[in-house]
Amino acid sequence: xxxxxxxxxxxxxxxxxxxxxxxxxxxxxxxxxxxxxxxxxxxxxxxxxxxxxxxxxxxxxxxxxxxxxxxxxxxxxxxxxxxxxxxxxxxxxxxxxxxxxxxxxxxxxxxxxxxxxxxxxxxxxxxxxxxxxxxxxxxxxxxxxxxxxxxxxxxxxxxxxxxxxxxxxxxxxxxxxxxxxxxxxxxxxxxxxxxxxxxxxxxxxxxxxxxxxxxxxxxxxxx
Numbered sequence: 001x002x003x004x005x006x007x008x009x010x011x012x013x014x015x016x017x018x019x020x021x022x023x024x025x026x027x028x029x030x031x032x033x034x035x036x037x038x039x040x041x042x043x044x045x046x047x048x049x050x051x052x053x054x055x056x057x058x059x060x061x062x063x064x065x066x067x068x069x070x071x072x073x074x075x076x077x078x079x080x081x082x083x084x085x086x087x088x089x090x091x092x093x094x095x096x097x098x099x100x101x102x103x104x105x106x107x108x109x110x111x112x113x114x115x116x117x118x119x120x121x122x123x124x125x126x127x128x129x130x131x132x133x134x135x136x137x138x139x140x141x142x143x144x145x146x147x148x149x150x151x152x153x154x155x156x157x158x159x160x161x162x163x164x165x166x167x168x169x170x171x172x173x174x175x176x177x178x179x180x181x182x183x184x185x186x187x188x189x190x191x192x193x194x195x196x197x198x199x200x201x202x203x204x205x206x207x208x209x210x211x212x213x214x215x216x217x218x219x220x221x222x223x
Contacts, residue, residue: 012075013163013216014153015208016146017066017099019080019089021169021196025057028197033057037201046092048085056092061223062200063096069208070097072218075153077102079142079168102149104141142168143179150186163215165208167192167200188215 020026025041027033033041038059045053070076078086078101086101146166154161166183170176172193183189190211192204205222212218 012073013165013212013218014075014077014150015069016077016079016102016164016166016168018168018170018194019078019082019086022167022194022199023058023062023066023089025059025199026196027055027057031197034198037198038062044092046088048082048088058093058199060095062205063093064223065200065205065208065220067095067097068220069212069218070099072212072220074212074216074218077149079146079166102145104145140170140176140179142170143176143182146179147182161187163212164189165192165211166190167194167204167208169194169196169199 017023025033035041038061040060041057042060043055043057046056047053066076076097076099078089078099080086080101081104082089083101083104086099090096090098150164164183164186166179166189168176171180171183171191180191183191190207192200192207194200194204209220209222212220
């Protein structure tokens with residue numbers, strides 16, 4: 001996880017990155033991905049920690065973009081239902097960097113969270129304090145966790161609001177509307193909606209690149 005400021009002294013940006021429907025285009029069985037979007041679609045399978053294998057369709061172009069954003073000093077973090085199994089992404093997908101993930105199981109109110117843990121593969125699980133998902137059963141877990149995580153990055157009472165990007169295919173759905181409203185009300189923030197069967201498109205990458213240049217003076221080269 002990045003420090004609040006990068007080596008140049010500027011406020012670091014954070015990119016909250018979902019996997020399914022963002023990097024992984026969720027293609028219906030028997031269908032093929034749209035090669036007018038990405039000619040380099042690649043199909044693999046990833047096995048989760050329970051031994052279940054899932055089909056994954058991704059573009060190496062998008063993977064390289066994520067890698068370049070991370071290398072540029074942006075705090076890129078998985079916010080995915082895969083949670084700890086995110087460590088399997090970089091094992092299965094060439095050039096995908098090792099990234100931390102935000103955990104969805106939180107301590108009960110009043111309890112201290114455990115420190116970030118590092119798996120054998122080097123990934124960190126980021127825990128936030130003060131929220132119990134079990135006490136908010138109707139809430140979308142990302143809508144509960146993400147604001148607390150981002151507030152912990154900005155620092156309570158800090159006048160600085162770091163640039164924030166959130167890419168998720170559920171932010172425009174009913175469950176994600178509250179989270180989207182929170183992002184829209186926050187300064188220096190960008191929501192990039194994706195369609196599950198397409199994921200991040202060339203337009204989405206351009207939007208992220210332009211936002212990072214405008215808000216953090218970070219230049220991301222293209223292919």
